[in-house]
Amino acid sequence: MLRSEMKQLSHKIDLGKLKNVPLGHSSILPQMLVDFAKAVDLPHINYNALRLLARFHDIGKIMVPESILDKPGRLNQYELQVVRKHSRYGFCIAQSVPMLTPIANWILTHHEWWNGQGYPLGLVGEEIPLESRLLSIIDAYDAMTTHRPYRPIMTKKEALAELNRHAGIQFDPQLVEKFISFLC
DSSP states (O other), rough: OHHHHHHHHHHHHHHGGGGGGGSSSOHHHHHHHHHHHHHTTTTTHHHHHHHHHHHHHTGGEEEEEHHTTSSSSSOOHHHHHHHHHHHHHHHHHHTTTTGGGGGGHHHHHOOOTTTSOOSSOOOOGGEEEEEHHHHHHHHHHHHHOBBBBBOOOOOHHHHHHHHHHHHHHBBBBHHHHHHHHHOO
């Protein structure tokens, strides 16, 4: 992260008070992620780390102008590039905050796609950390079923159908199948 960006960041957030930063996601996201991980019966998953991930995965968005984040409608190419930097910003922030350091790599990789078309690293399939793959499904479901300025809320059925359409493309297909079973 550039020095000027770190200076800008220090004006936006007191890293010592990071627990109080509202990040705009549903308050049920952390518990839903943990419940899904438990339902899938994944060994060696740190549930406290998953809760932190669910809460702080988009912490890098504090570096993205609100005018872009709250824009009603499609983002232009420049705006999309700015938004896509939030994963790297989040990684840098997490590396500088001891409580978030263990989840920094998951923050970095939470927008990777199963087919390698995600960002920022272009990871493919199981190269993407399991925790990031779990979060991407829960995060997408939450985004589809809660209010966003750029699109209407989807029903549970519509959101699950959308996840299913993107299984094997954006999302781990086995985890999507398990998530649909988990919710139904």
